Amino acid sequence: MIAIINYGMGNLRSVQKAIEKVGGETIITSDPEVIRKADKVVLPGVGAFFDAIENLKSNNLVEVIKETIDSGKPFLGICLGLHLLFTESEEDGLHKGLDILKGRVVRFSDEVKVPHMGWNQIEIKNDNLILENIPDNSYFYFVHSYYPVPEDKDVIATTTDYGMEFASSVSRDNIFATQFHPEKSSDLGLKILKNFVSKL
Amino acid sequence: MLAKRIIPCLDVHRGRVVKGVKFLNLKDAGDPVELASFYNKEFADELVFLDITASHEARNIMIDVVRRTSEQVFIPFTVGGGIRTLEDIKLMLEGGADKVSLNSAAVKNPELVRESSRKFGSQCIVVAVDAKKIAGSERWEVYINGGRIPTGLDVIEWVKKVKELGAGEILLTSMDTDGTKDGYDIPLTKAVTEAVNLPVIASGGAGNLQHLVDVIKEADADAVLAASIFHYGEYSIIQAKEFLKNNGISVRS
Numbered sequence: 001m002i003a004i005i006n007y008g009m010g011n012l013r014s015v016q017k018a019i020e021k022v023g024g025e026t027i028i029t030s031d032p033e034v035i036r037k038a039d040k041v042v043l044p045g046v047g048a049f050f051d052a053i054e055n056l057k058s059n060n061l062v063e064v065i066k067e068t069i070d071s072g073k074p075f076l077g078i079c080l081g082l083h084l085l086f087t088e089s090e091e092d093g094l095h096k097g098l099d100i101l102k103g104r105v106v107r108f109s110d111e112v113k114v115p116h117m118g119w120n121q122i123e124i125k126n127d128n129l130i131l132e133n134i135p136d137n138s139y140f141y142f143v144h145s146y147y148p149v150p151e152d153k154d155v156i157a158t159t160t161d162y163g164m165e166f167a168s169s170v171s172r173d174n175i176f177a178t179q180f181h182p183e184k185s186s187d188l189g190l191k192i193l194k195n196f197v198s199k200l
Numbered sequence: 201m202l203a204k205r206i207i208p209c210l211d212v213h214r215g216r217v218v219k220g221v222k223f224l225n226l227k228d229a230g231d232p233v234e235l236a237s238f239y240n241k242e243f244a245d246e247l248v249f250l251d252i253t254a255s256h257e258a259r260n261i262m263i264d265v266v267r268r269t270s271e272q273v274f275i276p277f278t279v280g281g282g283i284r285t286l287e288d289i290k291l292m293l294e295g296g297a298d299k300v301s302l303n304s305a306a307v308k309n310p311e312l313v314r315e316s317s318r319k320f321g322s323q324c325i326v327v328a329v330d331a332k333k334i335a336g337s338e339r340w341e342v343y344i345n346g347g348r349i350p351t352g353l354d355v356i357e358w359v360k361k362v363k364e365l366g367a368g369e370i371l372l373t374s375m376d377t378d379g380t381k382d383g384y385d386i387p388l389t390k391a392v393t394e395a396v397n398l399p400v401i402a403s404g405g406a407g408n409l410q411h412l413v414d415v416i417k418e419a420d421a422d423a424v425l426a427a428s429i430f431h432y433g434e435y436s437i438i439q440a441k442e443f444l445k446n447n448g449i450s451v452r453s
Contacts, residue, residue, distance in 0.1 A: 010321070013296045017271045047321045110397055115323050115368055117399045118422065119203040119245055119452040139203060139452040141276060143298075143323040143368075162202060184276045184298065186240060 002197070003038035005065070006030045007055040009080060010046035018183035022194035032064040040074040040200065041065075043081035044183075049091040049105065049146070052080055053098075062098065069100055069175060074200035076130075077177030079144060082170065085177055091146050101170060103150040112163035115145045122158035122168050122180070129199045130176045130192055131157065131169075138188050140180035142168070147179060174200075201450040204416050205245035205423035206437055207401060208430045210235060211252050212281075215261040218252070232265045236273045239430075242437040244275065245452060248301070248371075248425060251281030259288065263295045270296020278326055280371075289316050293324060301326040301371050304344035307351055307358075310365055317366025326401075327362040328371040331355045331388055340388055347375050355388070356395045363396045370396065371425065373403040381407025381428075389419035401425050409435055409443040416449055 002019060004012050006028045016026050019042070026042075027034060035041060043065065045052055056062050069075055077085055086097045089105035097105070108114045119139040124131055147166040150156060157176070160168035169178040176196070182189035210217050216230040228234055236247050249269075251262045259282065266279055279292045280301030289300050306313050306327050317325045330347050331340040340355035359370055372392050374385030384405045393400050402421035406412060406429050415421045429435050441451040 011293050011296065013294070014270055014274075014298070017296070018274050021274070046323060113397050113399055113422065115399070116202065117323065117369060118205050121201065142202075143276075145322070181276075184274060186243075186275050190274060 001038050002026045002040045002042060003035045004028045004042045004044060005035060005061060007045070007052065007059050007061055009052045009055060010044070012044055015042060015044045015078065015183045018190060019193050019197060022190050022197050024193070024197040030059050030061065032060055035061070035064045035068065038073070040076070040196070041068045042076045042078070043084065044078045045080035045084070047080060049080065049083055049089040049097070050093070050095045052084055053095060056084070056098075065098060066100065072174050074196060075175050076196050077175070078183070079179060079181060082148060082177035082179055083146060085170075085175070086148050086150070089146065100175070101148075101150055101155055101172065102152060103148055105146045105148050107146050109163065115143055116162050117143045119185075120160050120162060120168075120180075122160055124158050126154070126157045126171065128157060128171050128176070130171070130195045132195050132199060133191060134188060140168075140178075140182070140185040140189060142180045144179060203245070203450050203452040204421075204444065205401075206412070206440055206444075206451070207246045207248055207423055207425045208239050208244050208437070209248040209250060209403070209425050209427045211250050211427070212262065212265060213251075213253050214258060215265055233268045233272055236269050236277065239437065240273050240275050243441060243453060244437050245423070246275060247273070247277040249277060249279045249281075251279065253282070258282070259291070263291055266292055266295035266297050278371075280326070280328055284312075286312070286316055286319065289320060293320060299324045299326050299369070301328040303328040303330065306362060307342060307344050307353065310361065313362055313365040313367055317368065322366050322368035325367050326369045326371050327359075327367040328373065329355060329359060329392075330373050330375055331385075332375040333388070338387070338391075340391070343375060356391055359392050359396050359398075363398055367398065369399045369401065371401045371403060374405060377405030378403070380405050383407065383411040384415035384419070384421070384424070386415055386419045389415055389421050393420040399423065409440050412440060413444060413447045413449065416444070417447070
């Protein structure tokens with residue numbers, strides 16, 4: 001069973017339907033006990049960073065996320081679910097994140113159109129199981145105004161060019177997190193989810 | 201490189217696609233979900249559903265379309281037409297729409313743009329602007345209610361305002377070129393892309409593939425919306441992308 005964490009940040013239906021489409025069994029939940037029992041965990045989300053971290057705290061989800069990651073279970077963060085893993089974010093003032101990955105989430109400069117919206121390419125820096133059979137320079141769907149700057153460059157799995165190069169996905173041990181939306185990236189996005197469901 | 205997007209627009213009336221799609225060998229060319237699925241296979245980058253029913257009971261029918269689409273088609277889609285309240289927006293997003301487009305409601309109640317972008321995020325709030333040139337000037341006026349009512353608002357002032365209010369994208373339709381097939385309104389689109397640092401979808405006037413290239417190259421549109429040139433099979437999306445690519449425009453293929 002794959003637990004999709006519901007913490008009141010955006011609609012989780014697309015993520016659920018996409019994972020089911022590739023054969024995953026899912027449950028949308030905000031219950032720490034259900035998350036503890038799951039085989040794999042997904043942290044999706046859209047919206048503001050500060051609201052998100054407050055919602056995780058008030059739903060008692062911070063501990064179980066850290067436990068999940070320590071336990072070695074496959075963990076997938078998407079968009080805001082990636083941002084939350086980092087030390088801190090500059091969105092609407094400086095706010096602390098989960099600090100599972102060291103680094104800061106920062107805003108795109110006004111030299112590019114913000115949000116970064118649409119299909120952009122990934123360059124694979126560190127191959128891993130979840131990117132299996134994903135060709136270099138494939139297009140994925142992005143919609144975000146902030147991006148992560150990891151301290152440890154070794155966690156960068158892919159980069160994407162938008163006025164400058166940024167980390168468009170990260171991975172470390174059992175953690176994989178994407179800035180882009182695999183659930184909205186058509187066949188290649190589904191392939192990533194399928195890798196998460198069946199390869200990990 | 202960020203790709204330029206091609207977005208087919210489907211007009212939906214009581215849950216059925218109108219201005220039908222005649223060329224396709226589909227079991228049911230009036231079914232929005234089947235069409236969405238077809239366009240996904242054709243590499244459409246996004247879809248827009250425009251609900252033209254404009255009656256209250258139609259909302260539930262549209263939500264059902266949204267639900268069924270989100271279960272089967274894994275590309276982003278926007279729903280517009282008749283969305284007036286935070287509750288309308290919430291229902292569409294919960295149903296699985298990625299974005300909603302606000303048109304008349306944004307003009308009548310600009311706070312809706314602010315409140316909805318705060319609550320749901322700017323990324324899902326598209327403001328649709330119907331623009332008509334003011335004769336003898338280089339200015340455009342915003343119209344509402346399907347282009348029937350002039351508002352007195354200047355298009356450039358209005359798009360700057362909706363950006364401040366939190367809109368994440370502009371869907372810009374030229375009433376002067378819409379339906380002409382003579383090409384997009386390049387001066388209008390250019391004026392808007394220069395005025396705001398937001399993604400802009402150009403709409404109205406596509407008659408051939410060169411028109412797509414022109415509005416992207418000359419007016420810096422981020423995306424092009426089109427209906428009839430795709431629905432009637434004059435061109436496929438795949439052909440359109442090939443044409444853009446051959447003209448040096450980056451597209452997802």
